[in-house]
Amino acid sequence: MDGLVIEYHDPLFGIFTLFLVIFIASFLTYAYNIYIERKSRKEYRDFIKKFELGDLKEDDYISLYTTYNLPFDSIILLASSFLHKGEYNKAVSVYQGLLNHVKEPVKKEELLELLGKTYFKGGFLQRSKETFLKILQFSPRNTQALFHLLFIYEKLREYTKAEDVMESLDEIDENVRTDKTYIRTLALIDNIRMPIDEKTQKLLAIYNINPLIERLFLDFLLKYNKPFFWKNIELFDLTKIIDLLWFLDQKDLELEIVEKIPFLKHLYSAKGFLKDNVASEIFELSVLIATKNSTLDVNLDLNFYFLCTKCKKTIPMYDSRCPHCHNILTLKVKPQLTKGYYEKNSSLQ
Ligand SMILES: [Zn+2]
Numbered sequence: 001m002d003g004l005v006i007e008y009h010d011p012l013f014g015i016f017t018l019f020l021v022i023f024i025a026s027f028l029t030y031a032y033n034i035y036i037e038r039k040s041r042k043e044y045r046d047f048i049k050k051f052e053l054g055d056l057k058e059d060d061y062i063s064l065y066t067t068y069n070l071p072f073d074s075i076i077l078l079a080s081s082f083l084h085k086g087e088y089n090k091a092v093s094v095y096q097g098l099l100n101h102v103k104e105p106v107k108k109e110e111l112l113e114l115l116g117k118t119y120f121k122g123g124f125l126q127r128s129k130e131t132f133l134k135i136l137q138f139s140p141r142n143t144q145a146l147f148h149l150l151f152i153y154e155k156l157r158e159y160t161k162a163e164d165v166m167e168s169l170d171e172i173d174e175n176v177r178t179d180k181t182y183i184r185t186l187a188l189i190d191n192i193r194m195p196i197d198e199k200t201q202k203l204l205a206i207y208n209i210n211p212l213i214e215r216l217f218l219d220f221l222l223k224y225n226k227p228f229f230w231k232n233i234e235l236f237d238l239t240k241i242i243d244l245l246w247f248l249d250q251k252d253l254e255l256e257i258v259e260k261i262p263f264l265k266h267l268y269s270a271k272g273f274l275k276d277n278v279a280s281e282i283f284e285l286s287v288l289i290a291t292k293n294s295t296l297d298v299n300l301d302l303n304f305y306f307l308c309t310k311c312k313k314t315i316p317m318y319d320s321r322c323p324h325c326h327n328i329l330t331l332k333v334k335p336q337l338t339k340g341y342y343e344k345n346s347s348l349q
Pocket of ligand 1: 310326327
């Protein structure tokens, strides 16, 4: 009879015990998790306080990842503060340190990309190149790596290698048509063995199909083939190279042609090479012409800056590839009135 009772109660008691064990285990796990979370939150807050004070060192970022399990993306975001401050060496230390701890291939690739881009921004082209080549060894379709290699080879004037990279980009359906024309133009201008006349004709042929290279062509002509420039001046939009024309020597001007083109007449009147008292459509030129013809004791000069039509950032020196967004031939010249050099010097006396 006893045995029967036990048999009757056993299953219920067993189930009850099982639930109790599960409950206790869950509760303990829950409590432990809360404890761990609170502990790491506190430590994290301490770290963030350090960060706000600007005290966080490169090693601290590695600790945040390895010891405090802060998500990878958050560390990368925090480390980007070094980039904003232009402290490229510190950013590099963080990325290299993380590379030693990160195991997932995707994260390794992301870190190598960041490292390569940081070297590139810091002007360490050789190291940047090595990093991107390393990425391509295990991820040959990485477009970031391929595009940056293109920029690097372009800067290093290694145009044949740049063409190889464009072939790879072509194969993975990236649009590099404009890049191809652009690199071909640069390679042609850089070819010291080709006679100037032959080079001029080849550049003209490219320009006729793709006017985007206008400034590269004009820059070449003003340096090496001025007769062709003056003879074919109607082919070009001269306002786009106002800076190049402004800095031409007086002896290089074909005055007969200058007289026939209002823009050039205004430009060289503003410069003081001509004596005309005319108004220009360009405000800065009009002001300069007016001051040149007045008795006022002001010494104004013209300076230029460049605005990217794609990313809207400005730079003080012309670059055929925007240093911010990497687009090609998107920089537009903007004139700017400045104090003249003579006046600055005389004010020092
Ligand atoms: Zn830009």
